[in-house]
Amino acid sequence: MPWTTPLRPRPSRRSLLAGAAGAAGALLLTGCSDGSPAEEDFGIPLERRMRETAVRDSERLLERYDATTAAHPALAQRLGPLRAAVAAHAAALAAEGSGAGSGSGSGAGPSAKASAAPAGSAAPAVAPSGEPVPPTPADALTGLADTERSLAEARTISLAGAPGELARMLASVAACGHVHAYLLASTPGGTP
Template structure:
């Protein structure tokens, strides 16, 4: 017996369709992604960039504290610090009506002896360099982890900055002028 299309939908199919539409409307209505009154939406990339700039600023403070505690290391630290400042500038989000964080705000006053977080810089230069290398390594690893959630262009920038941080960690713990 050939199958034929019914001339009008059955009451059962109409009720099932209406229930499906109502269920879908309820499900989409449950997740209200709109911001509350007075609350603003900050795009993911901007939040990631602002966090990266804050991290770079803390690292710059650590460089400044180490150079202040060990003036003899200032020349060795200067190019690495300049690179971190350049990273901060490159990571800064584009201005959107409000001033963006700047690498120059945390710049070298040379007056701070404690590192960020109140942790004092070691009085031994080798230990101070090791602590700075650990900070570079830790930030490099954190940026590598952040790659997974970053939008394309920011992910490429974070990868580059993370690689540079790993090189800084190596340079800080290697003996200058020594050959392997």
């Protein structure tokens, strides 16, 4: 029995995947907003919500640095410059937001909060997530590197929805987070 071509050719796997990807992309670009208050977040602009989230994330990361330093004081010198960079990121994100009318004094919050706990303070050795800091310095550095990496990846993902200047700032902060993760995971004076 000879093979006959069907009247309608079947779509190829590639065309089906391309169509699905296009539909998903269109859905992401247009959004699924029905105008409900939950999606509009009661009139708070997207940039402000994203900026406030980024500041909170940086503040949590600062708390993680402080808890690690409190648990392992010998790491204070190594973690100090990285913590200072995270504090500067939090302050820059908050300062940009306060200039854009974010209100409620968010320009002073993160920088004051970030510098309130010195690196050698007697803070409890518990990370902001409630989990204890690992008992060995090497494990603590690995945990901090994982936290930096996770936050950098989350910020990279959020770039898709961020407005222009905020997207550039988040990209820079995410890149810095990846560098921090690398530095935390590498052995000083040795090859990683």
